[in-house]
Amino acid sequence: MKLLLLSNSAAPGRSYLDHAREVIAEHLDGVTELLFVPYALADHDGYTAKVAAFMDTLGIRVRGAHTAREPRELVASAQAVFIGGGNSFRLLKSLQRHGLVDAVARRIRADGVPYMGSSAGTNMACPTLRTTNDMPIVQPVSFDTLGLVPFQINPHYLDPVPGSAHMGETREERLRQLLEENDVPVLGLREGTWLRRSHDALELGGLAAGARLFTSGAEPVEHAPGADLSPLLAAEARFDCRPD
Amino acid sequence: MKLLLLSNSAAPGRSYLDHAREVIAEHLDGVTELLFVPYALADHDGYTAKVAAFMDTLGIRVRGAHTAREPRELVASAQAVFIGGGNSFRLLKSLQRHGLVDAVARRIRADGVPYMGSSAGTNMACPTLRTTNDMPIVQPVSFDTLGLVPFQINPHYLDPVPGSAHMGETREERLRQLLEENDVPVLGLREGTWLRRSHDALELGGLAAGARLFTSGAEPVEHAPGADLSPLLAAEARFDCRPD
Incomplete structure (x- = not known):
């Protein structure tokens, strides 16, 4: 299995995906046409054009999943799949409606087709939606x-802001609440970082800020770029498992 | 119907609920025992004790819904109901498991029992969970x-921070995405503000910051404390209604 899971697609002062250009080029080496899934945003054509403009600089053509009457047929013949960010509830609901959850997962798992996700697309690679930061604007089934990895990822992971007057929970507090209800490792991927999976190997990449790993009953652990996170691929997750 | 819907329960430099003491005292006038629903946090006993300490200063006893084998029986005899904040997905899942969604709504609607909510408890008074700020740590049915009001409320409404380096969506952007998928007014209740409903009258109260109202196809509108928002009680909401 070949995965590239980006925390974010936009970085300060950089054009779309530019901060990850090298790792994307490596990940998609040999691919001439990419299937892009734009359902996380409302403007499918505009979103696909933005991705096509970036991929054009790598010599890769882009086809939007929404351009086919049966998007599943495009999945069946795809050389590589990229699911972009936006609202992850809207994205998942559309994937479900078009029968793409299993169809895409099968292509990635069984056929070794490279998968790339950013933000909501990275959420999709996890077993569940439970670590998204998005508002539940629609109700998925x-x-x-x-489930391309057996643990959860929190994209756009944010550290607490010292002295903030904001009374809401910090991201860390939210993830600790999640661990009260579920038994699953959660990797907080800071902006500018990504995960690469190649079969049984999982490595953290990107900016020095790295990632913060949360597990039940233990203090969070920091990981720096280059860290070998392969042990996470053996995680056995249990959801909604708090005794009543 | 008698509702008090608070944006938040904690305010900077104030003890729990203290910022809304006067309006709570008015709302619960004549009540000697309050049914408190603590499911939004994991520590039900601790949460109930915190509410009891505040309510004691108003001469009101507090019973936690979790202290009964059948919480529905407590609802049937409650003089007033307060649903507290925390994680709204966890809260809704517990309400569903205990058969409390309809049971509580019926008591408030049919019997005129006063309802009070803060944060997640305010989300519960709306038709759906779609405008919560919380992480979906568990999956409700x-x-x-x-549905005690026919429009949506976004508690802890936050204005965009000018010049922020944060690449995530602003709250306003999230609510605009919500309006791409649903046709429903959404009231962004800033911290320190609340709504009071008495039958067909709805009024905004609290801090001068007030509230921001979002509706499909129109620019957002600001409302100040004292604003008569009764027209919102005639809203006809449609959810997940974007043409495919």
């Missing part, structure tokens, strides 16, 4: 996502 | 909530 279930929270089950593609 | 559906997003349908108590």
